Amino acid sequence: MKQLYSRAHEALLAVSRQDFVSGADLAPSITGHSIPREETVRHLLGLIPEIDSHQVVMHVGGGSGYLTAVLARLARRVIYVDKNPVLAEKARERFFQCSLHNVDVMQVSADAGIEVDELCDLVLCTTFIKDPALLLPCVKRDGHILCLEGRAGPVPSLAIFRNTGGQLERVRTLGWVDFNRNSEQILIDLGLVSDSVLAQARIEAATGNDRVLDVVRRKLNLEEIDLYRSVAQQRGMKFTDGDEVLNSLNAELFRRFSRTFLDLSRLIPVSEEDSTLTVVTDDPDARTDQLERLTPRHRIVCMLVTPTDFRRIWSALDLTVKGSRFVAEQGTNTGVKPSETGASKDLLGKDNSRSISPYLVSVYEAILLDAVSEKASDIHIEQYENRVRIRLRVDGDLHDLPQYQLSAREIRGVINVIKLRAELNIAEHRLPQGGRSRLQLGNTSYDLRIQTQPSLHGENAVIRLLPQTGRAMTIAELGMSPAIGARYERLLDNPAGLVLVVGPTGSGKSTTLYAGLQTLADDGRRKVITVEDPIEYSIDNIQQTRVRTEIGFSFADAMRAFVREDPDVILVGEIRDQETALEAIRASQTGHVVLSTLHCNDAVDSLQRLYDLGIHPNSIAGELLAVIAQRLAKRICKHCRKPAEADPAILAEVFPNGAPADFRCFEGEGCDKCNGRGTHGRVAIVEYMEVDSDIRNAISSQPPIGELRWRALDAGLITMRDSALDHVIEGLIPLSELPRILPRERMAPEVRGGRRSNG
CATH class of the missing domain: 3.30.450.90 (Beta-Lactamase)
Structure with missing residues (x-):
């Protein structure tokens, strides 16, 4: 390569690459060719013929406009060409901001032919086109066309052509041009980090023997699959899902290579077809040159997977190898x-x-890894x-x-x-x-x-x-309606009283209670003590204690001890017996907010459960603040949500007198984010009963449970049906979830004396 001439050097210094960094707005459109590194541009300027100030230059594949801007400092006029309309418009804005008024922007595909109003002295094409001759009509006689060749290879070469009397003559190959950027450069170009944040991430990665990409992902709380898919696109790699790879693994390939070599290289060979060897990696900067030397007859295709999927694939292959050895050693008679x-x-x-x-051991660990991967x-x-x-x-x-x-x-x-x-x-x-x-x-x-x-x-x-993350889900993240969430937060500010969260096993009761604890922990003004069996989530700034029945330390024992430790809020994991229930009531009577769970079907049912445990009705009426009953419903995947036709059978149950004219519902179509299920995660469907003076009077008189429910409805009970319908209309859950979470008699508005409750 010839030494960079002075005008080109000055042009390179005059243009800041940072002005043309894509940022998150162009992340799907930008690749290494679209925004080359400064070193790549320097190398290109050293390869191509010198550009005079009177010449006209065309740049095909202009991308973000960085290289075009450098060329504009050298030539009289530059014609920018790119087929991507988003990139072209953004480049136009950046040329204007940089006062580069000698650049004309054309949004067109070079393969379809380009019409120009002035012939060019030089055409530089930094993208791959079908045939360089397509650019011949744009070039003056004896002008030059420079095109990339060797598309199949990792690093293309740049070839120079001349317009000789209307014929395209290939002159020679000028040299290799590497458009690849490493993952750190990509993080900056995506607008995810600054140089200072990246420098700090490098220090943390070195200290923790980790990779910079993974440190950045954790610091920014990014979804693993989204980050690695974006980086793969930027690197020009194919991103693949671990499940697709697991369905077609070739264990013989895994046996063929040294485990140490594969581990150090971060490569796993997964399939072989004809002369192509496909490998996966979780390192975007992984090199395959050593593998190419080991398998000179193969063309290596490298695909990117997430670190979690990489571990799953490695475990699956490792299991297959160890399994064969186990069967051989133990015999086949099972x-x-x-x-x-x-x-x-x-x-x-x-x-x-x-x-x-x-x-x-490997089988068990692989099962655990699959479970974590699937959440x-x-x-x-x-x-x-x-x-x-x-x-x-x-x-x-x-x-x-x-x-x-x-x-x-x-x-x-x-x-x-x-x-x-x-x-x-x-x-x-x-x-x-x-x-x-x-x-x-x-x-x-x-x-x-x-x-x-x-x-x-x-x-x-x-x-x-x-x-165990040290943090629980917050009240806002539970998915409660804003009104119920605000009431729940207000309950925690009470000076004393009992708050119950009820529902069957697996209905998310503990998660709801922990969300309240997390709110208290973040606030930091109140002392919170818990007694649990077991401690499900560890939360910073909360004093948590585990029941030890084998040494005689029960919920009731813990409650008696806790009231002497000056707490403001006490959480009892579960009220299982009369002794624990009595201690919870006594703690609330002595000036503490007590949070606990009960196993029962709905909010009013919890009162009958307390009666059955032998708690005096007046004690319940005096201390109970509110009851939250809940079920969990599948949340529609936000990435593939679409309007849906309501199931007539469900609609007839929910609205016996006909659905409202403006009723709407949604469903998930199924996408790679939700593994085709159409749902991703779950949300709490809540029945909320706040105890006011009317309900206190009803509790004290201990009427039949049906009468109690009607008193609660009259006092403003928010039913589970109401909450579920709100979630359906908002597009959080599908209508098909209602029969799964609501008993048949609660699907329709509740009837009393010939009239229905609101809803």
């Missing part, structure tokens, strides 16, 4: 059932020690007569994991691994057992609640995953 006392001995060694097959709340491992079933509960529904085709012998070993991790008795197969263990994945810790259960064909296991 039909013999060991005795109850000998089952653990069979898989753990002759002395019943805690040495267990690495393969079985599952529970893992179900079940044994039937002729098969093993592993399922994840995601957004309330169970989904099979078909990739785990395990034998009865193998699943017994996996359950032994689970028991060992949870410090349970691996020799006990006749009684249910419960325990807990922890999972550390990156910087996130998970508390695992383990429950094993004997069944006809072997032990089953259920694992609940609880992320």
Whole structure:
């Protein structure tokens, strides 16, 4: 490359690349060719013929306009060409802001032909076109066309052509031009970070032996899949989903290469077809040159996946290799059932020690990784007569994991691994057992609640995953209506009283209570103590205590101790018996706000439950502030939400006298963000009963439960039906969720004496 001549050097210094950085507004449109690095522009200017101040230059593939702006400092006139209308318009604005009035912008595809009002001395094409001859009508006689070649390669070359009497003559190859940017440069170009933030991220990455990209993602709280998809587009890489790769893995390829080499290179070979070897990586800056030297007969295609998917793919291949070895070592006879006392001995060694097959440990860890990746709340491992079933509960529904085709012998070993991790008795197969263990994945810790259960064909296991982030969901994030959310926050400011959150198991009661605790923790003015069994989420600035029944420390014992520790708010994980209920009432009577849960169906039902526990009606009436009853409904995916036709059968149940003319509902079409389900996450559907003087009088007189409900409705009870319909109309949940969360008698407005309640 010839030395950069002085005018080109001055032009490069006169244009700030930062003025042409795309930012988030152009993220989908920008690539390395669209906004080359300063080093790339310097290299290009050293390759191309010198540009005189009287010449006309065309730049095809102008992108953000950075290189065009440099050329405008050299030539009399520059014609900017790009087929992307968004890029072209943004470039026009930036040329005007930089006072570059000698640039004309054309939004057109070069492959369709370009018409110009003045022939050019030089055409520089920094994008790939079908045929350089398409640009011939734009060039003067003896003018030059410079085009990229070698599209299949990672780094293209720049070739120079001459217009010789109306014929295109190829002169020579000028050299290679690398448009690639590393991931750090891409983060800046996307407008996600500044140089100072990036410098701080580099320090944190070096200290924590982490990658800068992952540090930035955590600091900015970015969705992993969105960030890596954007970076892949910027790098010119194909982004792929882990599930697609898992369906077509080739374990033989994985065996062919050194594990150490693959781990250091951050590459996993996943498929081979003809002369093409496809690999995946979670590092956008990963190099494949060493792999190319190891497999000279193959063309390497590298695809980007998220770090979570990379770990899943690695685990799946590792499992396959270890599984083959395990079968070879243990034999293929899996039909013999060991005795109850000998089952653990069979898989753990002759002395019943805690040495267990690495393969079985890998199976368990892979299942956990899949659960975390799917954002599952529970893992179900079940044994039937002729098969093993592993399922994840995601957004309330169970989904099979078909990739785990395990034998009865193998699943017994996996359950032994689970028991060992949870410090349970691996020799006990006749009684249910419960325990807990922890999972550390990156910087996130998970508390695992383990429950094993004997069944006809072997032990089953259920694992609940609880992320320990130091923060719980806030009240605003629960999805309550603003009115109910505001009332809930106001309840926490009361000087004393009892607040109950009720519903069946798995209805999100604890999450709602923890949201209140998080609000109190963020406020910091009040002391909060909790007693729980177990502690589901760890929250900073909250004093949390666990029930220890094995040493005689129960909910009631904790309550009696807590009132002497000067708390403002006390959370009791659950009111299970009369003793705990009495202590909760006494604590509220002595000037504390008490939060707790009950298992019952609705807000008014909770009063009957307290009666059944032996609490005096006057005590309930005097101390109860409010009851929140709730269910969880699937939330429509915001990325694929669309208007929907209402199901006539459901509509007839909800509106017996006909739906309002302006009634509307929505559904999710299904997209890659929600794995085609149309729903993503869940939202609480709430029934809210605030206890006023009328309800207090009703509670004291202890009328039948039906009468109590009508008193509550007259006093302004917000029913679950009302909340659900509000969510349907707002497009938060689909109409099809209503029969799942509402009993049949509550689908329609409630009738009393020939009239209906509001709704």
